[in-house]
Amino acid sequence: MFERNSNSRPMVQASALTKQVSTGNTDDGQLIILHDINLDISAGEAVAIVGASGSGKSTLLGLLAGLDTPTRGKVHLGGEDIFALDEDGRAALRGRMLGFVFQSFQLLPAFTALENVMLPLELATGNGRQLNGHAHQTALELLARVGLEKRTHHYPRQLSGGEQQRVALARAFATGPQLLLADEPTGNLDSATGEQIIDLIFELNRERGTTLILVTHDAAISQRCGRQVKLAGGRVVV
Numbered sequence: 717m718f719e720r721n722s723n724s725r726p727m728v729q730a731s732a733l734t735k736q737v738s739t740g741n742t743d744d745g746q747l748i749i750l751h752d753i754n755l756d757i758s759a760g761e762a763v764a765i766v767g768a769s770g771s772g773k774s775t776l777l778g779l780l781a782g783l784d785t786p787t788r789g790k791v792h793l794g795g796e797d798i799f800a801l802d803e804d805g806r807a808a809l810r811g812r813m814l815g816f817v818f819q820s821f822q823l824l825p826a827f828t829a830l831e832n833v834m835l836p837l838e839l840a841t842g843n844g845r846q847l848n849g850h851a852h853q854t855a856l857e858l859l860a861r862v863g864l865e866k867r868t869h870h871y872p873r874q875l876s877g878g879e880q881q882r883v884a885l886a887r888a889f890a891t892g893p894q895l896l897l898a899d900e901p902t903g904n905l906d907s908a909t910g911e912q913i914i915d916l917i918f919e920l921n922r923e924r925g926t927t928l929i930l931v932t933h934d935a936a937i938s939q940r941c942g943r944q945v946k947l948a949g950g951r952v953v954v
Contacts, residue, residue: 727757728755728927762928815888837890861920
């Protein structure tokens with residue numbers, strides 16, 4: 717349903733992307749988290765953002781998604797300058813283009829697995845929580861794809877960490893995003909479960925031709941991507 721052919725067109729373009737925050741701990745009162753990041757990612761690519769803790773990996777991901785605003789610089793997603801949009805415009809663009817997988821799962825505790833996966837589809841169609849045939853069927857198919865067809869009516873508290881992350885993965889792919897952003901998606905999982913989640917991410921990425929940007933500190937995971945972008949001290953290093 718969501719398959720795309722990858723090509724060389726740019727999906728993500730960041731230019732001179734800089735983020736600094738005020739702090740009393742430096743001489744000039746400013747802490748530079750990211751400095752002049754330039755990054756081009758083509759449609760269908762799988763790219764790992766790597767680096768030590770505090771190198772700016774998660775900050776970069778948040779800027780690429782428009783969840784945070786830069787001190788200076790630009791980000792284009794699918795050719796659109798996201799910081800030329802207001803907050804509502806950026807939210808609408810994320811709804812159209814992006815899927816997210818977080819380390820902490822970010823499931824809604826009052827929703828079942830099925831409802832969590834249906835939610836982005838219902839928001840995209842403006843149906844709220846009303847039962848929508850397309851959303852319902854798509855969510856069922858995705859939960860089956862990640863091996864949770866028998867857990868559709870369970871709440872997050874009734875699921876293991878690995879099961880919750882599989883629900884989050886199904887939710888991330890529910891709208892057929894052009895770009896998937898994953899921030900340390902195995903960080904709260906044991907090694908065996910984490911490996912299963914990573915396998916699913918790459919399988920779904922290949923099947924749907926989705927562009928993947930994956931933040932990780934795990935070298936084995938980063939090496940499965942086609943390219944690694946290393947950050948150190950808020951800069952891209954070779």
